[in-house]
Amino acid sequence: MRLAELSERSGVSTATIKYYLREGLLQPAHRRLVESVAALARLGYPCDTEQLLPYGRLAAQLAVTDLDMVEEQPTPTGQIEAAVALTVLYEPVLLSLRRMAHAEESARRF
Template sequence: MRIGELSRRTGVSVPTIKYYVREGLMPPGELTSPNQASYGEAHERRLRLIRALLDVGGMKVADIADVLAAIDDRERPLHKVLGAAADLLGGANTEQDDPEEVAARAAVTDLISRRGWQTYESSPAAADLSRALAAMARLGHGAFVEVLDDYADAAEEVARADLAYVDRQVAVEDMVEGVVIGTVLGEAVFSSLRRMAHVDASAKLYGTDGPRERKAK
C-alpha cells in the first residue's frame, strides 16, 4: 500500500508517519520508484503499536524508540525485553533524603527480600514504590506498608496473567511484542480495572444500605 492508504487505515497523518521513519521507530517502505514507496502489514502493525504506546501507555517518543529497539533485538531474552519496557514506565527521579524516604526504601528492600523477587532495589519500579510510600507517610498514612503484601499478592497474580498471555503467542515476534503490550498497556488495563473495582467496593461498603448504614439503623 502507499503511505496515503497507510495513513487512512491507521488514522496517523502522513507527516507523522514520515517522522516515525526518520526517528527509526519504523522501517522505511520499499521503494517502487524514486519518489514512491510501498508499505505492508508489518508497517501497519508497527504503527499501531507506536500509537498504542504513545496514546494509551503514555510513553515518550524517545522511550518508545528504546522499547522498539528491544523488540527488534532477536538476541535479547524475553525477560530482558520485559525489563526494558518496565523500566521505562518509571516516573521522574524526585527522591528526598528525609526520614520518610529512607523508611520507604527500607520497606521496599524488605518486601523484595521477603518475597524472594528476582528484581533489584534500584529499579525504576522500586524507586517509584518508595516515592509513593514516602508521600503517603508524609500525609500521615505510613501504616499503608502494612498492606503491601496484599498488593504484592495481587501484583503477582496479574504478572502471571500477563505472561500466560504472552506464552500463548506462537511467533517469536508476537511473543516479544506481547511482553511489551502486557507490561505497558497492561498497566493501563489494570489501573482502569482497579478504579472500577474501587467504585464497586466503595458502593458496597459506604453506599445506601451498605454495612455502615445498616449499623447506624
Template structure:
C-alpha cells in the same frame, strides 16, 4: 507491501512511518527501485509496538529506541530482554538519597519484597520501578496514610497474580520468542490503563456493597 499499504494497515501516517525509519525505530524496507521499498508483516508488528510505546506509553523516541535495541539484542536471553526492556520504560521519580523519610520507605520496600519472595534483593533494588515504589511509600508516609508493610503486602500478592496473567496472555498470543517479548513489552504499556480503570470500577462496586447494602 508498499509504504501506502503499510500506512493503511497500521493506521500510522506515511510521514510518521518515514520519521520512524529515519530515527531507527523501524527497520528499512527491501529496496525495489531507487525511490521505493517493500515492507512486510515484521514492519507492521514493529509499528504496533512503537505506537504502544510512544502514543500510549508516552515515552520519548530515544527511550523507544533503547527499548527496541534491547529487544533485538541476541546476546540476552528471553528473560533478560524482557526485564531490560521494561526497565527502559518511563517511571516516576526516585526519592532523594539524603531524605530520612525515603530511607524508612526503602526499608519498608525491602521488607515487602522479601516477604513476597521476589527476585534478588540487591538486583531488584536497582530497578526503576523499585525506586518508584520507594517514592510512593515516602509520599504516603509524609501525608500520614497507611503504608506499613502489612498494608502493602496484599497489593503485592495481587500484583503477583496479575503478572502471571500477563505472561499467560503473552504465551497465548503465540508467535516466535521475539514476538512474545515484543508483545510482553507492548502489553505492559497497553494494559496499565486497563488495570487502573478496573481498580476504580471495583472500588466503586465495593463501596456500593459496603455502604449502601445493595
C-alpha cells in the same frame, strides 16, 4: 524526594542508596515504589508490610497471568510484542478495572 529523606524513611544509608543508583540496582519501578511508600508514610497513611502484602500478592497473580499470555505467542517476535502490549496497554486497563471495582464497592458499602 531527597536521598537523605529516603535514607531516613527506608533505614538504608545514603551511601548504599547512591551505590544502588550508580550500579543500576534501583530500577525505576523500585524507585517509584520506594518514593510512593515514603510519600504515603509522610502523609500518615499506613503502608507497612501488613498493608502492602495483599497488593503484592495480587500483583504476583497478575504477573503470572501476563507471562502466561506472553508464552501463548508462538514466535519470539510475538512474545516481545505481547510483552510490550501487556506492559503499555494493560496498565490503563487494570487501572480502569480497579476504579470500576472501587465505584462498585463504594456503592455497596455507602
